[in-house]
Amino acid sequence: MKFVKNALGRLVPDEVNGQKQIPFKGVGKHRPTGRKHAPMISSCIDYPADGNKMLTSIKDALKKCGLKNGMTISTHHHFRNGDLVAQMIFDAAAELGVKNLRWAPSASFECHSSLIKYLEDGTIRHIEGSMNGALGRFTSEGKMKGIGILRSHGGRYQAIQDGELKIDIAVIAAPTADPFGNATGDRGPAACGLLGFALADSQYADKVVVVTDNIVPFPCIPWQIHGNYVDFVVKIDKVGISEKIVSGTTEITKSPDRLLLAEWTAKFCDEAGIIQNGFSFQAGAGGTALSIGIYFADILRERGMKSRWARGGSNKYLVKMMEDGLVDYILDGQTFDLEGVRSMRENPGHVNTSPFTSYNYHGKGNFASMIDVVILGATEVDVNFNANVVTHSDGCLLHGIGGWQNCIFSKCTILPIPLFRDRIPVIRDACTTICGPGELIDVIVTERGIAINPLRKDLIAKMKNSNLPIKTIKQLKDEAEAICGKPDNPEFTKDPVAIIKWVDGTVIDTVWKIKK
């Protein structure tokens, strides 16, 4: 493994886990040349004519899928912290004595820290997906055998589609399914809304297993996952803990600082002329973002305007906007509360999407670049507007990328962030890890001022006479350092523990092992 400097000047490995890597070349600079991954052709000869693909256990399904050492198993994260199935899969794999697996979840959650034992005993070699919480710390401490690969939701679709991430066995946990394998997330005891994160897995994996606790007679409608891609269906007692499935932050913030961020962000959008009849937005599900949505709703209602479409992460506030006639369509990537689930089931305008429609950079366009404004978070932003969402300033890997890299392609990307957290400045000379290049980040809103990316001369001109506290990012950084002092940089060894993929499959940064 050699290290090379990529277009952002970050040192990245030219090879990871035996696969050659391409260093990040700049936004829109890497043009793919190959063909999409082509799964084997199946035949109806090998599937029951009556459509009944049911097996009695996950273990049986893994055996029938031909599970072997070194294979890749994928899962999705629509159950979030209430997922019960990933654990069952690796329990079964361990019982079968299989080793060196690659786990490719669409994201991991705190509930998956119980899988650390399988990383330790060699059942799982490494994770390609997100390494959150305890899994992130485990990785950052250099304890994972292979090197982790973090991808955005869109990047995961891209990698599977392009054959960079070949999945041997996809296990799709579904709140409702029929014996043929048609499956939906919008109903059933463990309803999670949709199953879009598992779309790529269903289309491209060699073997596909649907696991459900709620079998209905054929046809399961809607069929968010098509049974025609599915090899086996397993009925178990419980696929997820419903209270934990819909566990996003779904209350608006009460913090005065956060409310200020929300107010300024909404005012900025209004003064910059973004809030217009027919505009589109994505505000996310955190407390600040929810409050921004409320401001948007108030402005639209007041002026008799409406939004053509909003991207979800849906929640009760966004659903109310739609049901009040303030938004025509919710294009939803994941539901964050039960109102989101209900609305997706009931409202034809509440549409389930997938990383293919929304985020895949190796498609013929996607929705992310069409949206007027997107509100996101970050753990760090540097003076060139490069931002970090995966590591904290202590160097530790604690979050996944989610759709963040994909969303920053919006027409206006705003990061409302506190100027410091736990007395550590968020705006810094350099990010610990770069997840997104500064040229795609347009505005930083902090409780002490708003910085507009100098590349956005149009926005700067529009805000020329604003009463909002427009400052340079350097000013914001200086203010933070005046209060907290200059932060220490975390100390790393020279050992990479994970890489951060850009949306086009190139490597944008490396996550290094932390010094104890």
Place this chain on the structure above:
Amino acid sequence: MKFVKNALGRLVPDEVNGQKQIPFKGVGKHRPTGRKHAPMISSCIDYPADGNKMLTSIKDALKKCGLKNGMTISTHHHFRNGDLVAQMIFDAAAELGVKNLRWAPSASFECHSSLIKYLEDGTIRHIEGSMNGALGRFTSEGKMKGIGILRSHGGRYQAIQDGELKIDIAVIAAPTADPFGNATGDRGPAACGLLGFALADSQYADKVVVVTDNIVPFPCIPWQIHGNYVDFVVKIDKVGISEKIVSGTTEITKSPDRLLLAEWTAKFCDEAGIIQNGFSFQAGAGGTALSIGIYFADILRERGMKSRWARGGSNKYLVKMMEDGLVDYILDGQTFDLEGVRSMRENPGHVNTSPFTSYNYHGKGNFASMIDVVILGATEVDVNFNANVVTHSDGCLLHGIGGWQNCIFSKCTILPIPLFRDRIPVIRDACTTICGPGELIDVIVTERGIAINPLRKDLIAKMKNSNLPIKTIKQLKDEAEAICGKPDNPEFTKDPVAIIKWVDGTVIDTVWKIKK
């Protein structure tokens, strides 16, 4: 080109239009080994960030798609005899001076006979799809330069998926679309219900053009076709003639003979125990089939039962069954009247399907084999129950296969057919062309008796004490010949004009040039 005898003893070419062919080996005997066709990887770099892919003309789109001599252009047939777009495509191609094109429609109609001039002048070399009406006669007379290839709807999906039929440019005419290319068939001035026949084209063609006369702002919901597969969108004045789009036979038959076929078919299903609570059926859209549906509805209503799902071709009778609570779901492949279109737009239980979900034999199962009973037609049936749907007894190619080959995989396939047409017996010693092997045809219902395939010992046992006139197929043939005399066989030259593909891509029969 050599000719070999396939498993049905039919002489088929080992090579057609320069492509090697596999002779039919028997039902379920050919297992594919390769990988699916892999389209080139695209990149958002090459598509407008604002999602606006609109061009001003079909000609411009064909040029931007790089149209060249010898390329393959595909279209779909959801507008049926009201299609205006195929004509425009080949007018544009002719203006551009392009030659030797392969046209791959999902079906052709009488309206496409105007394309004969392009077959004559070399703009189009040959057709892979159906050659109906005048196009069929043109082909049978040996006037087409290449050899035609007829496939079932499922076989077309299979061939595109498997890379046997590589499409350079797919042109998808859509009743409604947005500038990104999301498209739907269920609304707009030329509403045709759904666009499922174009699914494979959107997924696998190199370039995809959506042509519409009804542009809506993004997002076009539902997105039956995903804009993420689409390169260009063209707005024209009119994509189809709506009166001709919904031109299926949508009135129940008044012919006493046809009514008798319908009554006996329904009685047969009832006595054979097929009509049960939760059963599934596909009755088609012809006058006889519609009458059978009415009988089914009466039986269900009388007994307080309902059907779990019915396959469409939907029409007002089937929609009424659903809206009366006699059918839970309509899984619809094409809408045959405006009530079908309305219902698909309004009823969540009226679901659009595609040849991928319903018919593709090279998938992980499909819906066709799961259905309890399917009622189909045929132009000829031989004493071994082999049947023909593409040529008439004069040897002339006049119909496409449609979903017929796929549907005969049902649990019970019944052909209600007249014993003779224009004094020519329909049951014969041998079919002019075999489209489906007799082992998959279970019952023939004629106005002079019902023949059960000897392979279906279970059905024969069930009907042992029936009052219905159960006879052998030989008896039926003898009765027909006693009335009409033994029919003459059509005379052919030794030149193949088209081949009939089986659902697995093998060649089940050859259509020969007719002697004038």
